Amino acid sequence: MTKWVYGFGGGSADGDASMKNLLGGKGANLAEMSSLGLPVPPGFTITTEVCTWYYANGETYPADLETQVQAALAQVEGVVGKTFGDAANPLLVSVRSGARASMPGMMDTVLNLGLNDQTVEGLAALSGDRRFAFDSYRRFITMYSNVVLGIGHDQFEEILDDHKDRLGVVIDTDLTAENWEKVVADYKALVEQELGKPFPQDPKDQLWGAVGAVFESWMNDRAKFYRRMHDIPESWGTAVNVQSMVFGNMGETSATGVAFTRNPSTGENKLYGEFLINAQGEDVVAGIRTPQSLTRAGREEMGETALSMEEAMPTVFSQFVDVTGRLEGHYRDMQDIEFTVEQGRLWMLQTRNGKRTAKSALKIAVDLAHEGVISHDEAVSRVEPAALDQLLHPTLDPNAARTVVAAGLPASPGAATGKVVFDADEAERLGQQGDAVILVREETSPEDIHGMHAARGIVTARGGMTSHAAVVARGMGRPCVSGAGEISINEKAGTFIARGRVFKAGEVITIDGGKGEVLDGAVAMIEPELTGDFQTLMAWADEVRRLKVRANAETPLDARTARGFGAEGIGLCRTEHMFFDDTRIAAVREMILADDEQGRRAALAKIAPFQKSDFVELFTIMSGLPVTVRLLDPPLHEFIPHSDADIDALAAGSGLDAEKLKRRARELHETNPMLGHRGCRLGVAYPEIYEMQVRAILEAALEVKAASGVAPIPEIMHPLVALGLEMKYLRDLTDRTAEAVFGEAGDRVEYLVGTMVELPRAALRAADLAEHAEFFSFGTNDLTQTTFGISRDDSGRFLQAYLDKGIFENDPFVRLDQNGVGDLIRIAEERGRTVKPGMKMGICGEHGGDPSSIAFCEEVGLDYVSCSPYRVPIARLAAAQAALSARSGVEREKDR
Ligand code: PEP
């Protein structure tokens, strides 16, 4: 019989922290905390396998699930001494999702389940607090209706607001028991009106309704979006945790809160968090009331007046501090903890490794290593490479003038400038157009996640440091200011007012997420300084890394940036970018218009000095590091305008013959330019172009060698080669030209001749190419295009449908298709090195900066990856992690 249900609580558990795949993160950690003897309200976990079963079997449950749930429920009843559905002594439960990887706020939760018209009276009698009982009941009706019955939250809010207006009450806690009873009556009437039947009163029906809703929420849009963003496979499924309720809303000695054992924004080693007295968990996360600091130091730092938990509840607080220390020690990482205090008694509801900003991740990893808790290698594997992106981008110039229009909480660091947008859909729309936008909202909810992703930064008028906006923004690496109470938003008018000034949608503001400030207009930014923890961790990464990391760069600025980020050479210099420069494009066009070879040579002679000086600069910056220069790749028609009007304008401005231009444009027109006259096919048809380029490269190398004494290492790369004889022709051309240059100069430099592998045939016949090439560089942009037969320029139009339907898990132009394209790379590596053992190989397609693709490169045994300059640190870290997991794979094999 399959065990579908795992119990926990009362000092023991069926599962433990190692069972995350089966129990989900929350379930596994609740089990672990129970076994550690921490105060955990008893409950049980319905496994992720049930979710998988549910979707594989037409949304039904395994036959024996109900019996197992009943048994687990009976056990919980035994531990707490209450009975589910009992009118006098009711057990109430929470029903929560819990996937393997945490997906905060993406799936559904129901609290206070088990309440109905009878049990609410039992709860009132038991607690001696009728107000509390009806407050809990109205919360339950709202949540259950929203999550299970599909009735909008706002309809309940409206009813509540009407009651409050009528009573002249501002905050919820001022409503009395009688007030809440009336609210409950109106809520039930609303449900009946919407549904045509009454709110479900049978606790068993309620339970199965909630369990089903949690499983269903695995497939809701926001969960899907989140999974795609964080690479969480759909097949994992979620678990469901059913846990006996403890109440933070049982008066002034009760509270609920969230804590991090270290600061999730900065990484500072100080307990950090927020709590609310007389409240339930969702009040903290939803940002409905602004919570108070946990510690006195935190309160003082934030300038709050309301007492911290340390001051308001000193005894429970010190017990809590004890528990947080134990948890961090046990898990050897910063913990994100949820807890409730019920009438002076502490209960732990959740612990997990806390989400953190890149800055904080770095500091925590480096600190834990220095504290001796983890090794350097573990520290390296703790930081998500992609998260480094946050650190590599500019921050506000401290010397720039700044006009603060509102202050709020520093919820997620970094700076961003953009146009004000009030709506998530609008943010997405403008973001897709390439506009920089700042999403400004009263508060955010999981429905806004696509807009938050599209925005450069987020501002909320309400909510604390652990509000939805804050947590999600930190996870996404978006700067965020939360709880900027000075901002008053009028969504209908499309404006917000702050400090007396009106801002319209579309106006530009800047936010400083590190300080918690909203600023008027655009503010100057400065480049980041990559020192301290960043440098330390990168040094540890470099110690274990095998793959070299190079950059794709052609401008001096890119080359300098790349070196600053630690690039060990240039893996791809696309020479055509140099042709587009204003000073050269005229000569390039002249070459294209030339009637014969002589005319082309004359035009090329004008381009040659420019090319040479570009290479001199590049070789000088890269002093002694390898530089792979790729010869001209795009079809020639890319250099001349296409429409008659544009050609006329060009002719008028340049003195070129318009008719001749038009004729040449027609001649060069191709139905399928990506498969047309491009790449080395240009070099074969017009060898004088490649001769000019080879000459410029080698003359530049000689010049730099003479001037600096350091000989550059040029690697001359031919694009889009498919045939052995093509490669032989290009190799001969290159060597012949080189010998001519060296003869004229009376000096030599070493150089390599190689090819890109961008075509399936090149990969399959790699042995033929290797006869004449000294290196391969996998051009996986074109190789993906040609393997799939999907145009890299047009895939955007239909790829989404494939992603939505799960046919593609990822965009293959972003993440290497390790099966198909990967097979071709494996074949090319093997066949190439059979002819030339140890042949140098790298990757220079966009995939060279993608961590999972880098892991693949490590596995295949490439020598280097090359990526855009800003991704170099990401690649260094990813390469180190790939080396570590390859090594641990070897060790595991040895163990067996
Ligand atoms: C490639 O095809 O992967 C490549 C790097 O070349 P380009 O992107 O310039 O076509």
Ligand code: MG
């Ligand atoms: Mg290419």
